[in-house]
Amino acid sequence: xxxxxxxxxxxxxxxxxxxxxxxxxxxxxxxxxxxxxxxxxxxxxxxxxxxxxxxxxxxxxxxxxxxxxxxxxxxxxxxxxxxxxxxxxxxxxxxxxxxxxxxxxxxxxxxxxxxxxxxxxxxxxxxxxxxxxxxxxxxxxxxxxxxxxxxxxxxxxxxxxxxxxxxxxxxxxxxxxxxxxxxxxxxxxxxxxxxxxxxxxxxxxxxxxxxxxxxxxxxxxxxxxxxxxxxxxxxxxxxxxxxxxxxxxxxxxxxxxxxxxxxxxxxxxxxxxxxxxxxxxxxxxxxxxxxxxxxxxxxxxxxxxxxxxxxxxxxxxxxxxxxxxxxxxxxxxxxxxxxxxxxxxx
Numbered sequence: 001x002x003x004x005x006x007x008x009x010x011x012x013x014x015x016x017x018x019x020x021x022x023x024x025x026x027x028x029x030x031x032x033x034x035x036x037x038x039x040x041x042x043x044x045x046x047x048x049x050x051x052x053x054x055x056x057x058x059x060x061x062x063x064x065x066x067x068x069x070x071x072x073x074x075x076x077x078x079x080x081x082x083x084x085x086x087x088x089x090x091x092x093x094x095x096x097x098x099x100x101x102x103x104x105x106x107x108x109x110x111x112x113x114x115x116x117x118x119x120x121x122x123x124x125x126x127x128x129x130x131x132x133x134x135x136x137x138x139x140x141x142x143x144x145x146x147x148x149x150x151x152x153x154x155x156x157x158x159x160x161x162x163x164x165x166x167x168x169x170x171x172x173x174x175x176x177x178x179x180x181x182x183x184x185x186x187x188x189x190x191x192x193x194x195x196x197x198x199x200x201x202x203x204x205x206x207x208x209x210x211x212x213x214x215x216x217x218x219x220x221x222x223x224x225x226x227x228x229x230x231x232x233x234x235x236x237x238x239x240x241x242x243x244x245x246x247x248x249x250x251x252x253x254x255x256x257x258x259x260x261x262x263x264x265x266x267x268x269x270x271x272x273x274x275x276x277x278x279x280x281x282x283x284x285x286x287x288x289x290x291x292x293x294x295x296x297x298x299x300x301x302x303x304x305x306x307x308x309x310x311x312x313x314x315x316x317x318x319x320x321x322x323x324x325x326x327x328x329x330x331x332x333x334x335x336x337x338x339x340x341x342x343x344x345x346x
Contacts, residue, residue, distance in 0.1 A: 016046030033161030040254030057143035078313035124177035248282035276300025305329035
């Protein structure tokens with residue numbers, strides 16, 4: 001394995017052992033921890049997610065994004081109070097300031113209208129906005145549930161990797177705002193040298209991703225962009241801000257971006273989060289004597305704050321005083337390799 005500064009490939013980890021005995025789980029956890037420390041990205045196989053579920057969500061996404069704009073805008077994310085719905089091209093802006101060349105549909109666990117957190121005004125929990133498209137909610141929800149269940153299994157492996165019991169995260173996975181995004185990158189020859197998604201880290205614990213074509217790039221510690229193309233049968237998993245924080249920076253929330261290519265691309269990241277009110281701070285074992293301890297955050301507040309700083313409709317609400325950032329909110333790109341490198345954010 002390369003050093004963290006100069007890695008040139010993404011490691012592959014067979015996680016089938018996480019479904020086995022303690023010894024097998026420990027072996028996988030060791031591999032997960034090594035990948036998290038040295039790269040922050042990995043491919044996982046042996047995951048038991050039925051491939052037909054991906055076929056279903058891909059078909060649903062293609063049908064939705066092929067709709068006329070007015071039908072997609074009927075479920076515009078700005079109509080939602082809990083960040084669910086259609087994201088038109090240019091709506092999302094990362095730290096670089098460039099508008100992304102993509103469209104998306106954002107959802108999470110579909111809670112009822114009478115959910116107490118939603119009724120109390122939680123900005124990330126509640127019901128989804130669903131388009132008027134036969135079979136769409138069913139296909140998307142089936143994929144969401146299967147990948148979220150895989151996330152629970154991975155969470156037990158990462159718990160072991162940080163020296164905790166495999167159940168460490170379970171009390172904080174009761175009603176998390178774990179988001180699934182359906183993303184469409186249209187063909188755009190004029191934007192070949194422009195990011196489809198600007199450089200960023202993911203705000204949650206980790207992300208599970210499947211996509212239809214290349215374009216994803218990962219930033220190493222030397223400031224080089226490394227390709228992370230899809231591998232048949234595998235998920236791409238990357239470390240997010242919360243695991244970097246828990247380990248006081250030993251796990252790396254590696255910055256990544258998507259480059260626009262000639263071919264059309266669909267991408268489906270599920271951002272595996274902890275419950276909204278979960279306090280996250282460095283574990284004692286990761287803070288050496290005399291070493292600086294990173295300040296703690298609340299999982300959901302961090303996710304909301306990053307979202308509010310990168311979506312145009314949220315920034316408009318901030319400007320009007322309709323919403324406000326949490327007191328301990330950090331700026332965009334405060335984690336990962338970008339925060340360690342003195343380089344332009346592109």
